[in-house]
Amino acid sequence: xxxxxxxxxxxxxxxxxxxxxxxxxxxxxxxxxxxxxxxxxxxxxxxxxxxxxxxxxxxxxxxxxxxxxxxxxxxxxxxxxxxxxxxxxxxxxxxxxxxxxxxxxxxxxxxxxxxxxxxxxxxxxxxxxxxxxxxxxxxxxxxxxxxxxxxxxxxxxxxxxxxxxxxxxxxxxxxxxxxxxxxxxxxxxxxxxxxxxxxxxxxxxxxxxxxxxxxxxxxxxxxxxxxxxxxxxxxxxxxxxxxxxxxxxxxxxxxxxxxxxxxxxxxxxxxxxxxxxxxxxxxxxxxxxxxxxxxxxxxxxxxxxxxxxxxxxxxxxxxxxxxxxxxxxxxxxxxxxxxxxxxxxxxxxxxxxxxxxxxxxxxxxxxxxxxxxxxxxxxxxxxxxxxxxxxxxxxxxxxxxxxxxxxxxxxxxxxxxxxxxxxxxxxxxxxxxxxxxxxxxxxxxxxxxxxxxxxxxxxxxxxxxxxxxxxxxxxxxxxxxxxxxxxxxxxxxxxxxxxxxxxxxxxxxxxxxxxxxxxxxxxxxxxxxxxxxxxxxxxxxxxxxxxxxxxxxxxxxxxxxxxxxxxxxxxxxxxxxxxxxxxxxxxxxxxxxxxxxxxxxxxxxxxxxxxxxxxxxxxxxxxxxxxxxxxxxxxxx
Amino acid sequence: xxxxxxxxxxxxxxxxxxxxxxxxxxxxxxxxxxxxxxxxxxxxxxxxxxxxxxxxxxxxxxxxxxxxxxxxxxxxxxxxxxxxxxxxxxxxxxxxxxxxxxxxxxxxxxxxxxxxxxxxxxxxxxxxxxxxxxxxxxxxxxxxxxxxxxxxxxxxxxxxxxxxxxxxxxxx
Numbered sequence: 172x173x174x175x176x177x178x179x180x181x182x183x184x185x186x187x188x189x190x191x192x193x194x195x196x197x198x199x200x201x202x203x204x205x206x207x208x209x210x211x212x213x214x215x216x217x218x219x220x221x222x223x224x225x226x227x228x229x230x231x232x233x234x235x236x237x238x239x240x241x242x243x244x245x246x247x248x249x250x251x252x253x254x255x256x257x258x259x260x261x262x263x264x265x266x267x268x269x270x271x272x273x274x275x276x277x278x279x280x281x282x283x284x285x286x287x288x289x290x291x292x293x294x295x296x297x298x299x300x301x302x303x304x305x306x307x308x309x310x311x312x313x314x315x316x317x318x319x320x321x322x323x324x325x326x327x328x329x330x331x332x333x334x335x336x337x338x339x340x341x342x343x344x345x346x347x348x349x350x351x352x353x354x355x356x357x358x359x360x361x362x363x364x365x366x367x368x369x370x371x372x373x374x375x376x377x378x379x380x381x382x383x384x385x386x387x388x389x390x391x392x393x394x395x396x397x398x399x400x401x402x403x404x405x406x407x408x409x410x411x412x413x414x415x416x417x418x419x420x421x422x423x424x425x426x427x428x429x430x431x432x433x434x435x436x437x438x439x440x441x442x443x444x445x446x447x448x449x450x451x452x453x454x455x456x457x458x459x460x461x462x463x464x465x466x467x468x469x470x471x472x473x474x475x476x477x478x479x480x481x482x483x484x485x486x487x488x489x490x491x492x493x494x495x496x497x498x499x500x501x502x503x504x505x506x507x508x509x510x511x512x513x514x515x516x517x518x519x520x521x522x523x524x525x526x527x528x529x530x531x532x533x534x535x536x537x538x539x540x541x542x543x544x545x546x547x548x549x550x551x552x553x554x555x556x557x558x559x560x561x562x563x564x565x566x567x568x569x570x571x572x573x574x575x576x577x578x579x580x581x582x583x584x585x586x587x588x589x590x591x592x593x594x595x596x597x598x599x600x601x602x603x604x605x606x607x608x609x610x611x612x613x614x615x616x617x618x619x620x621x622x623x624x625x626x627x628x629x630x631x632x633x634x635x636x637x638x639x640x641x642x643x644x645x646x647x648x649x650x651x652x653x654x655x656x657x658x659x660x661x662x663x664x665x666x667x668x669x670x671x672x673x674x675x676x677x678x679x680x681x682x683x684x685x686x687x688x689x690x691x692x693x694x695x696x697x698x699x700x701x702x703x704x705x706x707x708x709x710x711x712x713x714x715x716x717x718x719x720x721x722x723x724x725x726x727x728x729x730x731x732x733x734x735x736x737x738x739x740x741x742x743x744x745x746x747x748x749x750x751x752x753x754x755x756x757x758x759x760x761x762x763x764x765x766x767x768x769x770x771x772x773x774x775x776x777x778x779x780x781x782x783x784x785x786x787x788x789x790x791x792x793x794x795x796x797x798x799x800x801x802x803x804x805x806x807x808x
Numbered sequence: 809x810x811x812x813x814x815x816x817x818x819x820x821x822x823x824x825x826x827x828x829x830x831x832x833x834x835x836x837x838x839x840x841x842x843x844x845x846x847x848x849x850x851x852x853x854x855x856x857x858x859x860x861x862x863x864x865x866x867x868x869x870x871x872x873x874x875x876x877x878x879x880x881x882x883x884x885x886x887x888x889x890x891x892x893x894x895x896x897x898x899x900x901x902x903x904x905x906x907x908x909x910x911x912x913x914x915x916x917x918x919x920x921x922x923x924x925x926x927x928x929x930x931x932x933x934x935x936x937x938x939x940x941x942x943x944x945x946x947x948x949x950x951x952x953x954x955x956x957x958x959x960x961x962x963x964x965x966x967x968x969x970x971x972x973x974x975x976x977x978x979x980x
Contacts, residue, residue, distance in 0.1 A: 208942045208955035242944035390900035393941030428884050429940055469843055470883030472938065486842040488881040547902035547943035554944060585901065621901045635904055639938065645881075748962065750917065770917075772910055772961050 175448045176456035177334050180325070183447075187326045196231045196273045197251040199314065203238025203397055205554075206245035207432070211235070214246050217265045231273050234323075237313030237401015240555035241301050244284065249296060249314060256296040257282035287551070287573060301552045304570050306533065306541050309517050310394075310557040313401040318436045321443040324404040330449055332520035336412045337457040340523075345416040346372060349519065351527035353539030358384055358475075358512030359590065359616045359692070361538075361605040364519075367509060371417045371499040374507035379419040382484075382503070382510040383410055385426045385433065386468050386475040389588025390639065392619030394543040394555050395513035399426065399433035402517070403440035407463065409516035411454065412523055414461045417509050422463040425480050428470045438465050472589075472643035476691045477510045479645070490647050491691035512617065514543060534560035538604035542615070548585075548622040549576045565599040568622060579624040582723075583707070587616025589636045589643075590696030592703025593629060612703040614696065628725035629708040630715050634662035636700035640693060651694030654685035658701060667728040670716040679705065720791030727771045731794045734775070736761045738785035745775035745786060766801045827853070828863040837867055842878055846885050855889045891926040891933035893971050895919075896950040900939030903946035907960075911947045912936065914964040932971070 175183055200206070200215045218233045239247050244258035250272050257268065260282060271277045283292040284299050293299050296314075316323040324330070336345055350365025371379065383406060387395040398406065410422050426434050441463055444450045452460050466484050473479045474489035481503045483489040502508025518540060522530045531539045538560040544567065547553050551573035558567060564584060568574070575581050583593040592613035594601070601607050605615050623632065641655040658681050664670050682698035682705075689695045705712065714720050721729040734745070734754075741759040753768035754775065762785075764775070779786040789797055831848050835841040842864070849860050856879050865872040879885040897912045916922050919932055926933040942948055945957030949964075951971050959967070 204940075204942045205944045208945050208948070208957055242942070245944070387941070388938070390904075390939035391902045391943055393939070393943060396941045429937060467844075467847060469847065469885065471881060483843065484840070486838075486840040486878070488878055545943060547946070548905045553902075588901070619901070621905060623905055627905050632905070635901070643938075750914065750961075770913075772914060773907075774961050777960060777962060 177338055180330060180334060180455060184325050187322050193252060197234055198231060198273060199234045199236045199249045199251060201239045201245060201247040202235040203401060204393060205242030206247060209245040211246040214260060214262055217262050221265055221269055234317050237316055237318050238397035238555065239314050240310060243553040254295045256284060256299060258284050301571055304566060305557050306559050307557045308521060308541055310543055316402055318401055318403055319439055321404060321447060329404055330408055332523040333408050333411050334455060336415055336523050337455060337459060342416045345412060348527045349522055352522045352530040354518055354522060355538060355605060356512060357514035359614060361615055364511060364515055368417055371507050371509040374500050376507050378506045379417055380503045380506055380508040381410060381414050381417060381419045381422045382508060383424040383513060383516050384480060384510055385424055385513045386480060387427055387617060388472040388475040389617050389619045391547050391621045392545045392588060392617045394545050394618055396430050396433055397555055398513050398517055400436050403437045405517045405520060406513055407440060407444055409519035410463060411461055412519050415459055420460055423466050423484055424463060425466045425468060428468045434465060434467055473645045473693050476693055490645055535604045537606050542618055544618045544620045546572050546620050549624040550622040551576055560604045561602040563600050563602050575624050582625050582627060583623045585621040587614035588619045589640045590614055590699055591616045592699045593707060595707040612706055626723050626725060628721050628723040629704045629711045631666055631725055633701045633704045634666055637662055640697040648690040650685045650688035654681050655697055657681055665715045666726045668719040672716060674716060675712055718791050724788040724790055730788050730790045731766060731797050732764055732769060732771060732775055733787055733789055733797050734762050734764055735785045738783060740783055744778045748774045748778045750774060766798055824859055828860055832867045839868055839870060842868060846879050850885050855886045891930050893931060893952055894933045894935055896935045896937050898940050898948040899936045902943035903948055906946045908947040910961050911959050911964065914961040918964055918968055
């Protein structure tokens with residue numbers, strides 16, 4: 172393949188666009204993580220086989236694209252150019268889609284998304300309520316791109332920003348443009364990207380590095396994964412621009428081990444970029460040399476912290492280092508290094524291509540642009556949503572997310588992963604940006620948004636996160652290693668009903684110590700889930716400690732399962748499903764749970780028919796009453 | 809007899825040595841290659857054996873202790889061989905709030921091992937992962953790379969049986 176210079180790249184783009192028939196039907200299948208798990212690969216193969224056997228290849232194209240974001244409804248199939256949006260497609264639908272929609276241009280109502288409120292069938296993706304309020308400047312192209320083919324990206328103005336940056340702009344000009352755009356780091360800290368670049372550029376060294384942090388460790392956040400898998404070239408393009416601006420000659424993409432498809436797609440994308448002269452020696456004949464390597468992580472949460480990540484690339488344990496010196500002065504192998512998150516890099520080409528003025532119109536005064544959130548947990552429309560900064564939580568959760576599952580009551584949303592906090596219902600109307608979240612005691616983090624309903628115990632959630640950070644603490648500094656362990660022990664004690672009144676004060680003291688005394692971001696933010704739940708849900712802590720009850724009926728040690736003798740019809744269902752044979756009673760006789768044997772797995776509650784609903788959970792005084800009754804009966808026997 | 813045993817041990821050692829040589833020669837003898845090498849050994853041999861640690865340390869000219877220190881720091885590497893099939897339960901936040909702990913408990917109870925352990929017959933290894941990024945499907949169980957979404961405690965036995973049935977099929 173002939174390497175492209177600037178003109179050849181433009182020509183290549185024009186040729187790709189010309190060679191493609193815009194009117195030709197294209198069946199696009201979402202190849203995102205969620206859809207993969209639903210079996211989209213088989214469906215895509217099914218389409219290809221069927222088209223081959225019917226000899227329709229000249230009429231219909233098939234393309235597996237990046238993630239569409241609406242993971243709840245996968246596998247998603249969109250028929251272009253009309254844009255008919257089909258959801259929850261199964262293999263049995265393939266023939267109908269080809270004959271009716273692809274050839275006959277008729278819609279199949281059974282595969283359309285129905286608005287749960289109005290019942291209306293929606294034909295096009297953009298009209299689905301989930302997408303309506305989103306502004307998908309970064310994520311929008313995913314649905315049109317086959318991530319394994321660089322041509323798709325080039326056709327959609329890909330690498331145009333690189334060519335503009337290399338030939339029309341000076342490094343200083345690029346930095347000032349990025350500064351002007353107001354772009355802030357999407358990895359968690361929210362530091363001004365342009366400023367960071369400037370500091371690194373001014374460091375004097377013959378060798379500099381840039382790094383893309385794709386060690387997306389926050390449980391419940393997967394937008395970086397979807398970008399890497401769905402549109403890898405946008406990240407590469409951002410990195411080339413950044414490297415040119417800073418004066419770096421080598422770059423690393425540090426990808427999390429658990430994302431094999433991301434590693435595969437980004438590696439392939441790098442190869443293709445090389446082939447097209449977009450990486451390597453003298454990019455687009457500009458005289459600028461730059462190379463990118465992929466580094467596969469090895470499964471340690473702390474390696475998402477910038478100095479730990481560098482230690483890991485150097486082949487050592489992912490231990491953080493003291494800052495200063497900051498990576499911009501002394502980073503990878505002691506050389507000036509600039510590190511940004513995946514989503515930040517993906518923003519860069521847009522800013523260069525469309526200008527800082529365009530970009531800074533989106534968002535709020537202090538937080539510009541859009542942010543991708545992964546909306547998960549007890550929400551109807553699970554998925555990845557990209558919204559302008561400043562949208563309220565209510566809009567995200569109710570208008571886009573479709574509200575809480577099974578009509579339950581919203582309790583809190585957890586943002587920012589293990590470093591973030593829980594935001595309660597009365598703050599739903601807060602506009603979301605870096606600063607409002609910090610004021611609420613949480614952080615933007617990488618953008619995980621875990622919705623919790625009335626059945627989630629906030630003490631348990633705090634314990635969950637603390638346990639996570641405690642297990643992932645690297646052990647280098649004492650406050651984090653010992654402090655988090657003590658906090659987990661206290662929280663576990665409280666959820667087991669063994670907490671005492673002084674525990675709350677102990678937690679608060681420990682939290683402050685860990686926060687101020689830890690070496691790196693992991694420890695400094697680890698207490699946030701505890702501090703926010705103490706701030707907004709003190710009543711739950713008190714209930715656990717003082718009444719030994721779990722108001723959400725979630726902590727195993729504080730609840731009992733009980734079969735209401737008035738309601739039980741003796742259908743044997745719970746008895747059959749009990750894994751430990753703790754339920755006794757014959758057909759048409761009232762069933763009874765042996766509380767000594769019960770492991771509180773909840774299987775009986777799950778299987779009891781809705782119209783009977785004889786099984787229920789109890790806590791506090793009611794639990795004591797049931798246990799007392801049980802003991803009395805046992806002694807009588 | 810003793811001679812024969814000695815020979816077979818020597819043969820084995822030679823075999824593993826040449827396997828290791830084949831792996832090592834793909835990398836530069838530089839310390840920064842350590843994690844890449846460990847990945848390769850883990851994926852080809854299923855675990856990092858003491859002799860592999862020795863060979864790596866020799867090749868990179870670092871102490872065995874250093875190799876050991878790095879490999880035990882990361883979750884990706886194991887010192888013991890895993891079972892034939894790996895059952896991975898996602899413990900990410902989205903899965904957690906939807907009931908993953910109960911699912912893990914049930915797997916653990918059915919297989920009579922805790923997370924991180926392998927069954928005595930070396931057939932199953934039970935593992936947890938902190939998030940696989942398929943949060944829409946939570947709780948998730950992964951059997952040898954195959955995803956099971958919206959898993960409930962009721963379905964645990966079925967999932968285990970499915971993997972076991974594979975065993976039957978393979979035997980036929």
